[in-house]
Amino acid sequence: DALVQSNYISSTKAAFKTYDIFGLQGQALPKNNLEDNRDAKDYGHEDKIFPTICDMEGSSAFLREVFLSLEGMDPLLFGHEGSDLTYRIAKKHGDFNKIIYWPDTVIYHDAFVGNHEKEKVKRYELLERYLNFKHNGNIFSSIRRELEKYRLSGNNDPCGPHHLATKRNLEIFERPKVGKRDINQHISVIPTFKSEYNPLVSVVMPAYNAAEYITEAIESVLIQNYRNFELIVIDDGSTDNTRDIVSSFKDDKIKYFYQENKGLAGAHNAGIKNSKGHFLIKLDSDDVMTPDYIAKHLQEFEYHPEADLVYCDDYLIDENSKPIRVIKRPEYTDRKTLIRDLFHCGFPVVPFRTCIRRSVFDKIGFFDENLRIAEDYDMMRRFVKYGLKIQHLPDALYLRRMTSDSLSRNFTTQKAKYHFDVINRFLDTFTYDELFPDVAWDKIEPQMRQLHAKCLAAGTYLAIGQEYIKTNAIEYSRTAFDRACSELNDCIKMDPENQDMQQLLQKSKLIRARYTKAPQQVVSKR
Numbered sequence: 001d002a003l004v005q006s007n008y009i010s011s012t013k014a015a016f017k018t019y020d021i022f023g024l025q026g027q028a029l030p031k032n033n034l035e036d037n038r039d040a041k042d043y044g045h046e047d048k049i050f051p052t053i054c055d056m057e058g059s060s061a062f063l064r065e066v067f068l069s070l071e072g073m074d075p076l077l078f079g080h081e082g083s084d085l086t087y088r089i090a091k092k093h094g095d096f097n098k099i100i101y102w103p104d105t106v107i108y109h110d111a112f113v114g115n116h117e118k119e120k121v122k123r124y125e126l127l128e129r130y131l132n133f134k135h136n137g138n139i140f141s142s143i144r145r146e147l148e149k150y151r152l153s154g155n156n157d158p159c160g161p162h163h164l165a166t167k168r169n170l171e172i173f174e175r176p177k178v179g180k181r182d183i184n185q186h187i188s189v190i191p192t193f194k195s196e197y198n199p200l201v202s203v204v205m206p207a208y209n210a211a212e213y214i215t216e217a218i219e220s221v222l223i224q225n226y227r228n229f230e231l232i233v234i235d236d237g238s239t240d241n242t243r244d245i246v247s248s249f250k251d252d253k254i255k256y257f258y259q260e261n262k263g264l265a266g267a268h269n270a271g272i273k274n275s276k277g278h279f280l281i282k283l284d285s286d287d288v289m290t291p292d293y294i295a296k297h298l299q300e301f302e303y304h305p306e307a308d309l310v311y312c313d314d315y316l317i318d319e320n321s322k323p324i325r326v327i328k329r330p331e332y333t334d335r336k337t338l339i340r341d342l343f344h345c346g347f348p349v350v351p352f353r354t355c356i357r358r359s360v361f362d363k364i365g366f367f368d369e370n371l372r373i374a375e376d377y378d379m380m381r382r383f384v385k386y387g388l389k390i391q392h393l394p395d396a397l398y399l400r401r402m403t404s405d406s407l408s409r410n411f412t413t414q415k416a417k418y419h420f421d422v423i424n425r426f427l428d429t430f431t432y433d434e435l436f437p438d439v440a441w442d443k444i445e446p447q448m449r450q451l452h453a454k455c456l457a458a459g460t461y462l463a464i465g466q467e468y469i470k471t472n473a474i475e476y477s478r479t480a481f482d483r484a485c486s487e488l489n490d491c492i493k494m495d496p497e498n499q500d501m502q503q504l505l506q507k508s509k510l511i512r513a514r515y516t517k518a519p520q521q522v523v524s525k526r
Contacts, residue, residue, distance in 0.1 A: 202277030
């Protein structure tokens with residue numbers, strides 16, 4: 001029931017940028033000219049900044065990581081929850097100077113009126129007794145004693161001015177012009193981030209004839225606000241001036257390696273083997289990361305230490321680095337659902353690139369260098385096979401470039417073979433109840449389950465093929481329909497009298513013939 005001043009969000013952000021704090025309480029002013037408001041004690045203190053107890057939750061803000069580390073406010077409280085959180089923050093961090101009164105953040109709110117005030121007083125007295133029991137003492141007295149240390153002499157107002165909180169010592173990295181372009185607005189001036197453990201992070205960048213965009217990619221790494229990183233550039237047999245561009249950067253964090261062309265899998269493996277980081281990030285040489293990319297992924301690992309891979313959302317950009325749209329990645333908490341979607345969608349719904357613990361490669365091995373494409377898809381298959389954990393970071397931090405070449409994607413018969421060989425590996429790796437967890441397998445006779453699973457696999461290939469038709473990827477759709485027909489032929493061998501299978505096979509052959517004989521006609525129908 002409160003209103004906020006127009007600069008509410010910007011003023012709150014300014015407080016955290018200016019002062020080294022964990023939280024703040026803003027200023028409250030009356031919303032209406034009511035008689036009850038005249039006696040209220042919570043309205044506007046003077047326009048000074050001082051350490052305080054956050055006893056007005058409706059105008060408060062806290063650092064996300066601090067808030068979550070203490071599991072937020074006590075759900076048993078309906079009143080005093082901000083005071084309780086202030087006390088717990090101070091006890092954990094040993095500093096009562098981290099919550100401040102910030103007068104620039106303003107809400108407009110009316111005081112309790114009539115009998116509501118009496119009810120509120122009774123409730124607060126009861127909750128205060130609960131807090132005394134919870135913390136084995138009076139937290140309000142403890143907080144006020146600590147705040148006295150920051151008081152200015154000669155002032156007896158319990159809410160009066162105190163010594164200012166410590167101003168943040170900002171180390172700023174200003175964005176340079178990136179190449180010839182002024183790229184995405186996310187790249188800007190931001191304060192440095194320091195992790196509690198300060199692990200080394202390795203950014204692995206494969207490059208093949210990457211002269212057009214690699215400058216932007218490298219500079220997006222060099223301006224990261226987390227500074228303990230190395231950039232491993234693997235030149236995979238480039239014939240342009242990629243080497244010269246990389247060499248023009250005089251930065252010890254960059255390590256350049258040249259090799260004869262081995263493809264993406266070979267380049268990734270070389271990058272991993274030449275890196276030393278506890279965490280690894282894959283960045284394509286024509287893509288870009290936001291300057292807080294590493295910091296936010298490390299924070300997510302701190303919040304979720306059980307995670308082996310943290311993945312964020314993508315921000316698509318065009319050839320001139322202008323934003324196109326955000327791709328929001330799905331969030332998975334169930335392993336079987338992830339296996340299902342990885343197989344049914346026919347591509348890695350969770351990308352194997354954003355930020356990965358080094359220990360993952362010790363468990364699942366390196367990229368399969370026999371695969372010229374879909375090597376990351378195969379890595380996700382193995383990642384899930386070994387029961388490793390993923391965590392979604394819902395923020396568009398990876399800027400993926402869509403060029404005219406990437407839009408057409410040059411779908412060839414050989415690429416289709418590699419891609420669908422990986423899809424087929426899912427059938428060899430996982431059980432039918434993992435691939436199709438939505439099926440009530442207990443209601444299907446045991447001797448019929450394999451037949452049923454093969455029929456579902458055929459249907460999956462058909463669906464994938466029809467999706468590729470929409471993007472005019474004729475070779476991919478043809479390969480998908482071929483795999484569907486192969487699965488159905490196996491079904492008929494298992495049950496020769498099954499008319500449904502016979503009809504589905506004929507339908508699959510017709511679909512294949514219709515959509516793969518004349519690709520030019522398909523283009524004209526789009």
